[in-house]
Amino acid sequence: MNTFVDAFRFMANHDGLLLSKAGQHLELSAAALGLALVLALPLGLLLGHLHRGLFLAAGVSTLGRALPSLALIALGLTVFGFGFWNNTAALVVLAVPPILTNAYLATSGTDRDVVEAARGMGMTERQVLFHVELPLGLPLVLAGIRIAAVFVIATATIAAVAGGGGLGEIIVNQASYGLAGVVAASIWVSALALLAAMGVAALRQLLTRGLRAGNLAWTPSTERTVS
DSSP, X not given: OHHHHHHHHHHHHSHXXXXXXXXXXXXXXXXXXXXXXXXXXXXXXXXXXXXXOHHHHHHHXXXXXXXXXXXXXXXXXXXXXXXXXXXXXXXXXXXXXXXHHHHHHHHHTSOHHHHHHHHHTTOOHHHHXXXXXXXXXXXXXXXXXXXXXXXXXXXXXXXXXXXXXXXXXXXXXXXXXXXXXXXXXXXXXHHHHHHHHHHHHHHHHHHHHHHHHHTOSOOHHHHHHHO
């Protein structure tokens, strides 16, 4: 109990340090998540729409679970050296699997009758993807992003061993900051991961309401209502 009291006392006395390290932590996490989204989201949506690449999606998902984070960072040292981009590359590799897999499942799992009805109404393949499959599969897509965000924020803690900065620098340096500092930084990492998960959940609710209000998600029933 005294350890947690000391941890909160550390937060009060070193708020500037924690804010600075949290900023570095978020910068690294945001860069990795952004790159993973650019790489994995379009590919997953397209492969799911075409119903191709199931082996790739499943393989990437399995690989992401099997690869140890620290080993990836160590491997990145040989390519990028110490610093920001080494850790970013490692975190991108860890963030891609849930995004790619969920995006693939979101579009490939759309009701085939709905998709065929949309094509029968004259929709192009692009319209089917963006106006039918993506809106209907949006919860699954956002779930993958949420998993990746939490995973990246939590794993970015060990980036400190390779010069990545962030709250991990406090956690791995108990000799300088004491146990109270380690616990305090750990609480901050947990809070950041929780806030990221809540943010994606709030975005899901917002987008879902927008889709319902604007009838952006096409279904046969929507078509009949509009007609």
